[in-house]
Amino acid sequence: DAGVTQSPTHLIKTRGQQVTLRCSPKSGHDTVSWYQQALGQGPQFIFQYYEEEERQRGNFPDRFSGHQFPNYSSELNVNALLLGDSALYLCASSASLRSTEAFFGQGTRLTVV
Amino acid sequence: QQQVKQSPQSLIVQKGGISIINCAYENTAFDYFPWYQQFPGKGPALLIAIRPDVSEKKEGRFTISFNKSAKQFSLHIMDSQPGDSATYFCAPADRGSTLGRLYFGRGTQLTVWP
Numbered sequence: 310d311a312g313v314t315q316s317p318t319h320l321i322k323t324r325g326q327q328v329t330l331r332c333s334p335k336s337g338h339d340t341v342s343w344y345q346q347a348l349g350q351g352p353q354f355i356f357q358y359y360e361e362e363e364r365q366r367g368n369f370p371d372r373f374s375g376h377q378f379p380n381y382s383s384e385l386n387v388n389a390l391l392l393g394d395s396a397l398y399l400c401a402s403s404a405s406l407r408s409t410e411a412f413f414g415q416g417t418r419l420t421v422v
Numbered sequence: 423q424q425q426v427k428q429s430p431q432s433l434i435v436q437k438g439g440i441s442i443i444n445c446a447y448e449n450t451a452f453d454y455f456p457w458y459q460q461f462p463g464k465g466p467a468l469l470i471a472i473r474p475d476v477s478e479k480k481e482g483r484f485t486i487s488f489n490k491s492a493k494q495f496s497l498h499i500m501d502s503q504p505g506d507s508a509t510y511f512c513a514p515a516d517r518g519s520t521l522g523r524l525y526f527g528r529g530t531q532l533t534v535w536p
Binding site: 313344413 | 454465
């Protein structure tokens with residue numbers, strides 16, 4: 310079982326650019342959540358996807374959007390990148406919408422310059 | 423994150439000692455209380471979790487103590503080992519209205535000296 314896999318591992322982008330991060334959930338999981346972890350902080354919830362729909366959203370601007378595919382994999386898109394978007398982006402999968410046992414990937418380290 | 427306050431921010435313990443990390447929360451709807459462990463370059467991993475109908479849960483060297491009236495729960499690591507050096511997060515959730523969304527504390531960086 311490969312667990313939750315994220316790509317790429319590291320990424321450097323310029324202010325104003327757009328970025329797409331990818332996540333494959335753990336086998337058997339159908340719910341994917343995305344979190345942003347700034348340096349020295351705890352992860353903050355961005356949004357959650359289930360059945361290809363955004364089910365709930367944290368306090369993040371519309372520049373942050375996502376998608377879930379029929380195979381349950383997911384993408385996180387960030388438009389008009391700001392320096393403050395530099396962070397570790399974590400994907401977590403769970404076995405159902407209300408399951409709290411979340412399994413995290415290793416994250417994508419995004420640096421905006 | 424303002425719903426969850428974690429302390430201390432950092433902790434240094436000698437090998438064999440007891441590490442204690444505390445978490446205070448505001449939202450009385452929280453009904454799932456986990457602790458996550460994160461090593462550098464890795465994502466958080468579930469360490470131990472408790473539900474509000476019990477006051478304590480022990481798994482090996484790790485124990486959660488839960489005080490519902492005080493809205494606090496804590497992680498105790500007995501016989502701390504250098505391999506326990508990591509960042510620990512409390513991350514309570516309300517399984518009802520927010521569908522398993524985790525509310526992370528700011529983390530506690532634990533260092534265990536050999």
